[in-house]
Amino acid sequence: MATVVELTSYPVKGCAGVPVSETLLTEAGLRHDRSFMVIGEDGACRTQRRDPRLAVIRPAIDTDGERLTLSAPGEGEVAIDVDTTSARREVKVFDNPYLGIDQGEDVARWLSRTLGAPSRLVRVPPEHHRVTEGWIPGTCGYADSGAVHLVSRASLDGLNQRIAEAGGVALPMSRFRPGIVLGGWHEPHREDRVRRIAIGGVELGFAKHTARCAVPTVDQSRGVKTGPEPLRTLAGYRRGPGGATLFGCQFSVTRTGKLAVGDEVSVIEWDGPPPGE
Template sequence: MPVVTELTYYPVKGCAGVPVDQARLTPAGLAHDRSFMVVSEEGVFRTQRRDPRLILIRPAVTHDGTRLTLEAPDFGSLAVDVDASGPARPVDLFGNAYRGIDQGDTVADWLSSVLGAPSRLVRVPPDHDRVTDGRTPGTSGYADSSAVHILSRATLGLLNEKLAERGEGPLPMNRFRPNIVVDGWPEPHTEDRAHHIALGSAELGYTKLAVRCAVTMVDQETAARSGPEPLRTLAGYRRAAQGGVVFGAKFAVLRPGKVSVGDEVVVGEWGESER
């Protein structure tokens, strides 16, 4: 029986995730997922692609979202009251124009010191009306695209087998930053074909395959970046027709609800893989 074995949300885009045993699944994904984003002074989002030290920042947000704590090695911790209703400034995410509520100079100075570059922190505004693309339309905060990223243990297992054939060591699940990990699907990449999923009291609709980037080459514990793995190995068997390599799948939230580790994952509609 396929079940949820890991749940992780990422309060600040690009920073460390927060593993939980249960979570509220909102229309924009797991509660507080990517609700904050680090940007340059010009408002352009920062990413591990260019700023791998983001992963050293470990955020924590209170259940009601009113208090955010950030911690990083050698820089201690900083707690701030979240401004959820102040004036919003323009921000840039992959060239798309959105808005974000700036969280002030104190956290901006702290982030700039950790990252070694002028940085500010913004929060998704209440009127954030982003519409995500793919087979099933949806919304999300500052995620790359759709609200929920699912990866199965079988999928990672196959990659690690292929890495072993090259004499490479296995990679942990956190290298791919999924929100939901599923165990119990015997075939790798089953998530590619699951077009409607029920889990807990929530439902998800498939949007598209997850295109992988250089973030997969960043160690999620140390921020060390090396290559060419896993992209080299993935390119050998997971090239997408539209270009790039794909690994895992993205989903929109059809019905919000509560999700817990141990919940059965029920697929109500199957489809063909887009590859």
């Protein structure tokens, strides 16, 4: 029986994750996930692709989402009362235009100093409505493409075995920044074939496989790029249509509710016949 072994919310897009033992799963993903993002002077989101130091910025947000604290090694911390009512401004997640609520000068100065470039923090407005593409469409905040990124531990084990066989060093799951990690499956990439899944009292619908960018090459504990792995190894056996390198899957939320580490997993629908255990 597969179960949830890790839950991680990423309140600020591109910044460190916040492990949780239980949370609320909303239509947009784990509570507070990608509710905020850091932008440059042009309103475009900052990501670890160009700003790997985002990884060492650690958010802490209270349950109701009204107070946010950011901290980073050597930079101290900054705390803000979250603004959900001020004027909206135009922002971009890659080439897609959205709106954001600027969170003020104190956090902007702190982020600019920490990242070494002019930066501001915005929050997704309460009226934000975004339709994400996929086999089962959904919605999300400022995430790249979906509400929930799900990976099985077996998939990472299979990847690390290949890296080790080539003389490399095993990598942690944090390189892939999933929201939900499942344990108990022995076959790598079984999540690729899931189409509908129940976890505890919630349900998810498959949207698409996750195409990997350069972010998995960033050491999440140090905020620096480290070399070609894991993309080099993944490219040898995980190429998708069009040449994209795939690892993990994006899911839409079809039933909201509480989610906890230890929750059991039941696959409602597979792509093809159910796999043998």
